[in-house]
Amino acid sequence: MSFAESVSPPQPSGPLLDVKGLKTHFFTEDGVVKAVDGVSFSIGHGQTLGVVGESGCGKSITAMSVMRLIERPGKILEGEIRLDGRDLVKLTDEQIRDVRGNSISMIFQEPMTSLNPVFTCGDQIAEAVAVHGAVSKKEGWKRAIDMLQQVGIPDPKRRAAQYPHELSGGMRQRVMIAMALSTNPELLIADEPTTALDVTIQAQILELMKTLRERNQMAIMLITHDLGVVAEMADDVVVMYAGKVVEKSDVATIYETPHHPYTRGLLASLPRLGEKRERLEVIRGVVPNPLNLPSGCLFKRRCPYAMPICDTAPPLQDVGRGHVSRCWLTPTGEPPAVGSSPTAEQAEAAAVALSVAS
Amino acid sequence: MATYILRRVIQAIPIVVGISVLTFLIVYLTPGSPVDRFRSPRVSAEAIAALIRSYGLDQPLPIQFFKWFTKFWSFPWDPNAWGFSFVDGKPVRDTIIARIPATLELTGMALLLTVVLAIPIGVLQAVKQYSWWDKIITILETIGYAMPTFWLGLILKQLFSIQFNMFPLFGMHTIGKTDLPDLLWHLALPVATLTVVSTAGWSRYMRASMLEVLRADFIRTAKSKGLGARQVIFKHALRNALIPIVTLLGLTIPTLLSGAAITEAVFSWPGLGGLGVDAVRDRDYPVVLATVMIGGVFVIIGNLLADIAYGYVDPRIKY
Amino acid sequence: MRIAAKLPTGALEAPGGGIDEVDLTPVRTYWQLVRTRFLHHRLAATAVVLMVVLVFASIFFPIIGGDAWYRTSLKFGEHDPVSLIAPMGYDNIGINIFYRLMKALQTSLIIGGVAVLIISIIGTAVGAVAGYVGGAVDNFLMRVVDVVLSLPTFFLVIMFVAFLGSGNVFVIIFAIGLTGWTTAARLVRAEFLRLREAEFVQAAKALGASDRRIAIRHMIPGAMAPVVVAATLGIADAVVTEAALSFLGFGLLPPEASLGNMLTHAQDYFYRQPLWIYYPGITLILVVIAASFIGDGVRDALDPRQRVEN
Numbered sequence: 001m002s003f004a005e006s007v008s009p010p011q012p013s014g015p016l017l018d019v020k021g022l023k024t025h026f027f028t029e030d031g032v033v034k035a036v037d038g039v040s041f042s043i044g045h046g047q048t049l050g051v052v053g054e055s056g057c058g059k060s061i062t063a064m065s066v067m068r069l070i071e072r073p074g075k076i077l078e079g080e081i082r083l084d085g086r087d088l089v090k091l092t093d094e095q096i097r098d099v100r101g102n103s104i105s106m107i108f109q110e111p112m113t114s115l116n117p118v119f120t121c122g123d124q125i126a127e128a129v130a131v132h133g134a135v136s137k138k139e140g141w142k143r144a145i146d147m148l149q150q151v152g153i154p155d156p157k158r159r160a161a162q163y164p165h166e167l168s169g170g171m172r173q174r175v176m177i178a179m180a181l182s183t184n185p186e187l188l189i190a191d192e193p194t195t196a197l198d199v200t201i202q203a204q205i206l207e208l209m210k211t212l213r214e215r216n217q218m219a220i221m222l223i224t225h226d227l228g229v230v231a232e233m234a235d236d237v238v239v240m241y242a243g244k245v246v247e248k249s250d251v252a253t254i255y256e257t258p259h260h261p262y263t264r265g266l267l268a269s270l271p272r273l274g275e276k277r278e279r280l281e282v283i284r285g286v287v288p289n290p291l292n293l294p295s296g297c298l299f300k301r302r303c304p305y306a307m308p309i310c311d312t313a314p315p316l317q318d319v320g321r322g323h324v325s326r327c328w329l330t331p332t333g334e335p336p337a338v339g340s341s342p343t344a345e346q347a348e349a350a351a352v353a354l355s356v357a358s
Numbered sequence: 359m360a361t362y363i364l365r366r367v368i369q370a371i372p373i374v375v376g377i378s379v380l381t382f383l384i385v386y387l388t389p390g391s392p393v394d395r396f397r398s399p400r401v402s403a404e405a406i407a408a409l410i411r412s413y414g415l416d417q418p419l420p421i422q423f424f425k426w427f428t429k430f431w432s433f434p435w436d437p438n439a440w441g442f443s444f445v446d447g448k449p450v451r452d453t454i455i456a457r458i459p460a461t462l463e464l465t466g467m468a469l470l471l472t473v474v475l476a477i478p479i480g481v482l483q484a485v486k487q488y489s490w491w492d493k494i495i496t497i498l499e500t501i502g503y504a505m506p507t508f509w510l511g512l513i514l515k516q517l518f519s520i521q522f523n524m525f526p527l528f529g530m531h532t533i534g535k536t537d538l539p540d541l542l543w544h545l546a547l548p549v550a551t552l553t554v555v556s557t558a559g560w561s562r563y564m565r566a567s568m569l570e571v572l573r574a575d576f577i578r579t580a581k582s583k584g585l586g587a588r589q590v591i592f593k594h595a596l597r598n599a600l601i602p603i604v605t606l607l608g609l610t611i612p613t614l615l616s617g618a619a620i621t622e623a624v625f626s627w628p629g630l631g632g633l634g635v636d637a638v639r640d641r642d643y644p645v646v647l648a649t650v651m652i653g654g655v656f657v658i659i660g661n662l663l664a665d666i667a668y669g670y671v672d673p674r675i676k677y
Numbered sequence: 678m679r680i681a682a683k684l685p686t687g688a689l690e691a692p693g694g695g696i697d698e699v700d701l702t703p704v705r706t707y708w709q710l711v712r713t714r715f716l717h718h719r720l721a722a723t724a725v726v727l728m729v730v731l732v733f734a735s736i737f738f739p740i741i742g743g744d745a746w747y748r749t750s751l752k753f754g755e756h757d758p759v760s761l762i763a764p765m766g767y768d769n770i771g772i773n774i775f776y777r778l779m780k781a782l783q784t785s786l787i788i789g790g791v792a793v794l795i796i797s798i799i800g801t802a803v804g805a806v807a808g809y810v811g812g813a814v815d816n817f818l819m820r821v822v823d824v825v826l827s828l829p830t831f832f833l834v835i836m837f838v839a840f841l842g843s844g845n846v847f848v849i850i851f852a853i854g855l856t857g858w859t860t861a862a863r864l865v866r867a868e869f870l871r872l873r874e875a876e877f878v879q880a881a882k883a884l885g886a887s888d889r890r891i892a893i894r895h896m897i898p899g900a901m902a903p904v905v906v907a908a909t910l911g912i913a914d915a916v917v918t919e920a921a922l923s924f925l926g927f928g929l930l931p932p933e934a935s936l937g938n939m940l941t942h943a944q945d946y947f948y949r950q951p952l953w954i955y956y957p958g959i960t961l962i963l964v965v966i967a968a969s970f971i972g973d974g975v976r977d978a979l980d981p982r983q984r985v986e987n
Contacts, residue, residue, distance in 0.1 A: 067582055072488065093587075101584035113575040117674055118597050128583045163673040179583070376824035384833070388840035504965035506917050508924050509958040512944060516954065520947055612829070619831065620921055634832055635925060638839045646836065653829035 014085065015042035016219050017066070017187055022079035024058075024065045031291045035061040035074070037243040043187065043236075048213065048220040050234030050251065052227060052266070056287055058243040059223045063189045066221070067106055068096045083187070102132040105180035109192035111172035115164035121148070122160030125179045132183050147178035151208060170201035174208065181212060188213075189221045194229065206232060227270055231255060239263050242288055242298040245316070249323035259325035259333075261303045297328070305329060307340035312347035315355035324356055363666070370658045377654040378430075382423050385643050391415065392444045392641040413444060413643075426644075430651065441644035445637075450644045454630065454652065460530060461629035464622070465614040467545060468552035476557045477603070480564025484572060484599075485591055495561070502558030511551040511624035518547060528626035548625040552618060556610075563606060568599040601672050608664020612656035714978040721974020728967040731960075735786055738779035745773045746780035747932045765956055769946065778956050781934040785964060788850055789916040793908045795854030796915075800861020801897065801904055807862070808869025808900075809892050815866070822859045830856050834918060835927050844930040849922060853915050860911075861904050868900035875899075902979040910972035913965040920961055936961050 024036040036058045043049045051059045064070055066081055068088060081088040083103060088096060108114045116124060125147055126140030135143070141160070148156035151174040164172055173193060180188055190209065194202035206229065213220055222233055230237055230251065237254045239247040239262065247260040258264045268281035285302035288294055294301060296311040303310070309328050316324050319331040328336045338350040393409050410416050414425070429439050440450040483492045519527045525547050526532070532540050571577065572595050580594040619631030630649065637645035669675050716722050739746060750771035759766045765774035807818040837852035872878055881891050922928030923937025931938055936957040943953035
């Protein structure tokens with residue numbers, strides 16, 4: 001029996017992955033970096049979540065936290081990461097190893113360096129299979145060749161016996177995908193899987209991921225800075241900025257009615273076909289220094305709508321069905337009811353009132 | 359592979375000629391002569407002239423070089439090919455061959471201990487980076503690395519030979535004894551001297567290499583597969599971290615023969631290094647030349663072996 | 678510290694947006710960065726203090742001690758206890774050991790410093806010519822480097838010193854300098870090969886600058902960073918080499934003071950004066966440690982990419 005054709009188990013109710021209030025901080029010599037600061041989101045069975053943001057916004061650290069791959073000086077301080085209801089944060093090292101590469105697999109941005117140069121591609125896939133199921137070396141190897149075939153590598157027998165440096169970047173990313181999917185995970189975390197590849201190869205890899213997603217009925221957490229990729233792949237979108245979720249909704253809503261000025265900025269900076277523009281919009285300014293974050297809204301220095309109230313941290317408020325945004329603007333884009341320059345106490349109270357349980 | 363080795367050997371020929379010429383020039387062009395030590399009012403000028411003739415020092419330099427060079431390289435199986443010592447008149451080749459075992463016992467044992475100690479120490483340090491263990495070992499390594507061998511040798515002698523009277527002060531055998539325990543007993547301090555200093559350097563190197571590999575992307579991949587710490591460290595990381603160590607090994611091979619001159623001097627160990635130093639002191643040109651040549655050839659062989667070994671341990675390198 | 682306003686690249690382009698954002702992260706020049714990184718390297722900063730103390734002591738004490746470093750007296754280690762004037766006592770012929778040690782340290786530091794200077798000059802010259810001219814010249818010079826590297830270095834130094842005259846400071850410096858330049862030459866050559874293609878050199882060429890001018894004015898300064906690092910680390914090697922030479926009897930001979938010949942001498946008093954081998958030995962270790970840490974610090978400061986975890 002081939003793994004790929006196996007029927008997925010009856011799905012329990014509730015989301016596959018449910019992250020609540022995750023805080024991952026790095027305790028560096030220069031100070032504490034709040035890389036992930038109270039992030040919540042969930043991914044349903046077989047769903048694809050796009051996590052979007054500029055580099056350094058904490059999206060990769062979020063993914064590494066889910067895998068429990070955070071190392072010194074980083075630490076998961078708070079929060080829950082529930083996979084099918086089981087809190088991964090509380091698992092022992094032994095238990096989390098059984099989850100890694102088995103229930104959750106991960107592929108990375110750099111296919112050139114993500115494979116071990118001294119082992120053959122086949123060995124590395126077979127190893128992934130062997131860790132989670134007591135299979136013989138021969139079976140593991142057979143599975144490796146089978147997987148290479150599934151990810152569309154021609155002549156998989158020969159390729160399996162080759163070392164990573166003998167393959168092109170696109171091929172290596174296919175090997176990574178084969179390795180990640182060899183155990184039929186329920187969730188695939190793809191951290192910028194196409195960023196390092198040529199545009200034509202990018203399209204092929206995304207197509208491959210789509211096909212395999214359908215075939216294996218797995219969920220994908222797709223981390224990218226490329227809104228085009230998200231539009232093509234994702235069901236839901238989380239936009240992150242400086243370690244926090246700033247906007248969250250289904251993909252159509254984000255593209256049609258973005259609420260947060262940062263999301264609007266990101267979308268405005270995309271070139272659109274058939275639209276004549278003198279120049280592309282840019283978000284002015286740079287991501288704030290993580291060691292020296294501004295008080296209040298983290299985006300206020302770059303925000304074209306900044307108001308005095310933005311000195312108070314804005315609430316994550318409901319701006320539509322399942323659409324939340326961390327901004328003071330009302331759902332229609334007006335200054336909040338409490339006024340644009342209330343007292344600090346009024347602003348605090350308004351923040352509590354507007355805030356949705358996350 | 360065979361063509362690669364052949365190419366390397368051919369490339370080595372000009373270097374061998376180069377080191378021959380350079381050494382020969384240094385030996386013969388510097389002021390002073392090996393017959394100087396025989397000069398005294400009681401030795402006649404004729405006797406000195408005869409001595410110069412018998413050493414061949416009266417001939418033009420290029421001829422001397424040519425004769426020595428062709429003989430040295432063409433007939434290594436001929437015991438007389440490397441000439442005769444100016445000091446005791448014995449064939450240089452035999453003298454050198456007789457000294458090789460003592461040197462190899464000393465340096466080989468030290469190298470073996472170094473590898474056995476340094477690799478686990480460096481790996482453990484890298485894995486436990488920031489720990490107290492790592493900090494203490496790093497300090498010890500720094501001191502060990504900064505310690506000149508001859509001073510360490512003296513300290514060990516003073517502590518273990520004089521204070522505690524546990525090991526002999528110098529030499530290779532107790533007079534009249536040639537058994538293994540006696541040899542090991544004499545080896546202990548000189549081997550310890552060499553081992554401490556080289557372990558300090560090697561483990562530092564191993565630690566740095568391992569730390570670099572542990573930060574590599576493929577280690578993250580290995581962890582994300584769900585591999586245990588042991589497999590990640592000993593299979594994925596160590597295999598890669600050992601690659602640069604091969605170079606170190608290649609660089610160390612020549613010192614197996616020549617590198618222990620100072621330690622040999624401190625412990626009066628009858629090895630090749632000491633022979634070379636004594637030969638320089640006595641201006642025993644044939645012995646000096648032979649010693650340097652052997653050192654040079656071993657450097658070339660060491661480099662070649664390191665490169666060949668590299669091809670085996672690193673699949674990215676093909677010849 | 679200079680505080681300058683850094684303009685984010687986007688700010689100027691923001692349509693209609695004024696420069697209303699000021700990031701207070703200070704902007705620093707290259708050398709300020711180098712200095713900051715160096716001082717951040719705590720071990721290196723400590724090592725500088727240690728080195729300054731050693732250098733100062735090696736200048737100061739021989740001056741106030743006058744000829745005490747070789748003047749014999751009727752005081753002897755056995756019955757004249759240590760005092761403020763002779764904190765390490767007197768040796769077997771009544772020489773004040775502390776002053777002798779300071780004189781020896783002075784000699785070591787001078788030999789180490791000058792030898793490293795020679796190494797850097799020869800290495801830079803050879804590397805610059807090889808890297809700039811290229812072709813057959815480069816090939817020839819690099820084969821010479823291969824030849825010198827193939828020879829057992831310490832043995833070569835011994836040969837030079839023994840055949841040119843033991844006990845002469847200049848011979849020792851010459852021998853260490855003449856055998857040690859290969860690493861510097863390779864480093865400079867590599868930098869030159871890199872810089873030859875660099876845009877600012879191409880620009881200088883396009884402006885019609887002469888070869889010599891380009892090499893001296895534009896490329897040598899750019900190639901110096903690795904040489905400075907190698908030179909700092911090389912001081913330790915040179916000092917140890919001198920000590921080893923003197924220890925074996927090829928270097929400085931008594932009455933000249935050297936850390937090496939002090940050890941040789943102390944060896945004869947193993948039983949009665951065990952401390953005598955520690956004085957020159959520990960001094961030597963301090964010099965080596967100080968030089969290596971400064972070298973590490975300089976390397977990390979000049980090129981953070983090469984950073985070695987410590």
